Amino acid sequence: MAVVADAGTLYGLLAVGAGLATGLAGIGAGVGEQGIGAAVVGVVAEEPGFLGKGLFLMLLPETLIIFGLAVSLILMFAWTPFSAIVTP
Amino acid sequence: MLKPVKMSRVVVAGSKDVISPVVEKLHELRLLHIVNYNGSQPQFEMGKPIGKAKEYSEDLIKLRSVTRYLDLNKKTPDKTFSESQILSDMGNLINNVGDDVTATYERITAIDAEVKSKQDQVKALTPLAVLPLPLEAYYGYDSLATFVGTAASAVDADVARVSPVNEIYTGSAKNATFVAVFVPAEKASEVSAVLSEHGFSETSVPRLEGNVDSAIAALEGGIKSLDGEKAPLQKKLVDIKKQYEDEMLATDEYLSMQTQKTEAPLRFAETDNAFVIDGYVPADQFSRLKNELESAAGGKLEVQMIVDKEAEALAEKGEDIPSQMDNPSLVRPYELITRLFAIPEYKEFDPSLLIFIFFPIMFGMILGDIGYGVMTMLVLIMLKKKFRTPGWQQLINVVMIGSVWSIIFGFFYGEIFGPLGLWGRMMGHLPEHEIELAKEAGLYFGEGVFGALGRMGPLGIFPMDRLATNAVLLLIGTSIFIGVIHCSVGSIFGIKTELNYGSKKHAYFERLPVMLFQVFFAIALLGLVMGQSILTYLGIIVVVASVVMLVMGPEGPMSLAHTPSYVSNLISYLRLLAIGLASVGLAYAANQLAFYVIMPMLSGGATDSAEFSMLGIIAGIVILVAVHFINFLLGILSPFMHPLRLHYVEMFTKFYSAHGGGVEYSPFGHVRRFLKA
Numbered sequence: 080m081a082v083v084a085d086a087g088t089l090y091g092l093l094a095v096g097a098g099l100a101t102g103l104a105g106i107g108a109g110v111g112e113q114g115i116g117a118a119v120v121g122v123v124a125e126e127p128g129f130l131g132k133g134l135f136l137m138l139l140p141e142t143l144i145i146f147g148l149a150v151s152l153i154l155m156f157a158w159t160p161f162s163a164i165v166t167p
Numbered sequence: 168m169l170k171p172v173k174m175s176r177v178v179v180a181g182s183k184d185v186i187s188p189v190v191e192k193l194h195e196l197r198l199l200h201i202v203n204y205n206g207s208q209p210q211f212e213m214g215k216p217i218g219k220a221k222e223y224s225e226d227l228i229k230l231r232s233v234t235r236y237l238d239l240n241k242k243t244p245d246k247t248f249s250e251s252q253i254l255s256d257m258g259n260l261i262n263n264v265g266d267d268v269t270a271t272y273e274r275i276t277a278i279d280a281e282v283k284s285k286q287d288q289v290k291a292l293t294p295l296a297v298l299p300l301p302l303e304a305y306y307g308y309d310s311l312a313t314f315v316g317t318a319a320s321a322v323d324a325d326v327a328r329v330s331p332v333n334e335i336y337t338g339s340a341k342n343a344t345f346v347a348v349f350v351p352a353e354k355a356s357e358v359s360a361v362l363s364e365h366g367f368s369e370t371s372v373p374r375l376e377g378n379v380d381s382a383i384a385a386l387e388g389g390i391k392s393l394d395g396e397k398a399p400l401q402k403k404l405v406d407i408k409k410q411y412e413d414e415m416l417a418t419d420e421y422l423s424m425q426t427q428k429t430e431a432p433l434r435f436a437e438t439d440n441a442f443v444i445d446g447y448v449p450a451d452q453f454s455r456l457k458n459e460l461e462s463a464a465g466g467k468l469e470v471q472m473i474v475d476k477e478a479e480a481l482a483e484k485g486e487d488i489p490s491q492m493d494n495p496s497l498v499r500p501y502e503l504i505t506r507l508f509a510i511p512e513y514k515e516f517d518p519s520l521l522i523f524i525f526f527p528i529m530f531g532m533i534l535g536d537i538g539y540g541v542m543t544m545l546v547l548i549m550l551k552k553k554f555r556t557p558g559w560q561q562l563i564n565v566v567m568i569g570s571v572w573s574i575i576f577g578f579f580y581g582e583i584f585g586p587l588g589l590w591g592r593m594m595g596h597l598p599e600h601e602i603e604l605a606k607e608a609g610l611y612f613g614e615g616v617f618g619a620l621g622r623m624g625p626l627g628i629f630p631m632d633r634l635a636t637n638a639v640l641l642l643i644g645t646s647i648f649i650g651v652i653h654c655s656v657g658s659i660f661g662i663k664t665e666l667n668y669g670s671k672k673h674a675y676f677e678r679l680p681v682m683l684f685q686v687f688f689a690i691a692l693l694g695l696v697m698g699q700s701i702l703t704y705l706g707i708i709v710v711v712a713s714v715v716m717l718v719m720g721p722e723g724p725m726s727l728a729h730t731p732s733y734v735s736n737l738i739s740y741l742r743l744l745a746i747g748l749a750s751v752g753l754a755y756a757a758n759q760l761a762f763y764v765i766m767p768m769l770s771g772g773a774t775d776s777a778e779f780s781m782l783g784i785i786a787g788i789v790i791l792v793a794v795h796f797i798n799f800l801l802g803i804l805s806p807f808m809h810p811l812r813l814h815y816v817e818m819f820t821k822f823y824s825a826h827g828g829g830v831e832y833s834p835f836g837h838v839r840r841f842l843k844a
Contacts, residue, residue: 131507148741152741
């Protein structure tokens, strides 16, 4: 039995997917930063000169969420190829 | 500008007779970055302090303890003092005023301790008020054991069981029964065991006399009079602080300078009759240093510059050449961001100028709102007066230049406190049918206009509503474009840095391919988007070529592992769009909530702003202020942090601090703040 989806449903699913992409990436980045943040605060308390390098390390996982966002943007705005499949 | 100041390696050698005037002169000049003598050569030994080093440091320690009692902190000077004035007042300041402060402070500490003990006594006495005994009845017995405290349940019967001879007083306190049990001393341990079964916990009774209430009253009177004594003492300290603050800090400065001078020879190499100082001086200041020192020493001294080759050999042996960043005053605040990461090494580039160019544009591109920009500016002008330390001033200047850019971008985006809000009211909108036409044609970039000028730019894209689909796509492209430029500049500096260090292989097979990879990857993407397959093929060919170059490079096939990160570097620049969208979204939500939900709802469904009720308008304004305030706070933080990351992670890794950072040029001497020159 073929699953029939109209354009509206498909677009809705795409939106959910886009949301998940950014949201889950955000959680991942947060989990990554948690440990780094704690360690950096520890180091900076001992040696304030490490603030810059600490920030650098802390901001590394931030890219993850941007990847998620990039996927979301592709899902939302590269909509045309999908619409071509759906429309009869 | 892009390089640290050129330094010359110098050696100062002179007769020991003139060591004092030479040190004095060096301190005054503040030019020579001294390289500490490490005692490695047998014919030289380390120098010894000259003059009254011990006296100065003793005075300094005493003064520091006094300033600590007075809670003096570093501050900007209100007035300055001449050295002779400090010298003549120092005895009085350290001995008379200092002793006075110490005595007063110690008395305050003693009062605090006494008040504390009296308060503890009052606390112990308060529950005793429920028992009918005078205080002297609780102590002073030879043959009686006394138990005073709280118990969970009545103890009379059980105590009587183990000790028929007893005297028990019971009173009910707030949450428990308060008991005083008197039994013969020989029964003490048994009674104690019985009492503990009743959850007894003992209170220590202060050794006072008379009625409990009057004892408490006496103690409280005592506390009051002690507090009365303390207040004028504290006021005295405040007065002393007010009167002597600047002078004390000036004296501190004077003594620090003196100890610095007297202890300077510890960093020199010495023989019986001569001393040698190694150090660095900015190249253009060498002749000044030479002339000044030689005239101060009256011919008993020789200052020599070491030729570059020898200096290089020293540097290779591990001697750090100090670097001093050299930037025009507009760029100087951005040295803060550089310094936060690392001091540039002597042969490296100083990235402050690059940060000055890119950072504010990125900040502006993210924040991009006239309203927030002006608000940031106003807040910063206020802070600038308040926080006067150099670090804060630099930070404030950094953000201030960013906020100018955010006002400029605000015009491009057509945003004053969010899109479609105040902008439309001040500058006007496109008519409804033109919006429809633009949407139809896929050229809708927003509905605002620049007043009578209408929409501007190619295809009329400005003012651009950042939330419109076309604008998002355009900004994605712009972000990546900025990323490519930013990374390429980084790579170019990387190539030059490697060449400065003399490693051609790293320059041409590690830095160059990265740049080619990123630029042509972007070109390939552009070709895909624009449907120009020539660009795509060209891009792919060069990308493959650059990967081959990487493999041929110093890291070999391992460098393939890095290639995904070159793509992710570029994608990372999407944050320039993303963070901005988040803040626009919040501002937009605030405006919608206030103007289209709260205000009409509280006005009985009126949609025309003229019909809004007073309540609706007030509630709407409260919402607007609250949400915009939160957005504004976030709006300063993230546009600062994210460009910072783009510099630190994406750009600096290409050329900066690969050799572990340098040493800051800190010449021997002291910046006078409280002392007149």
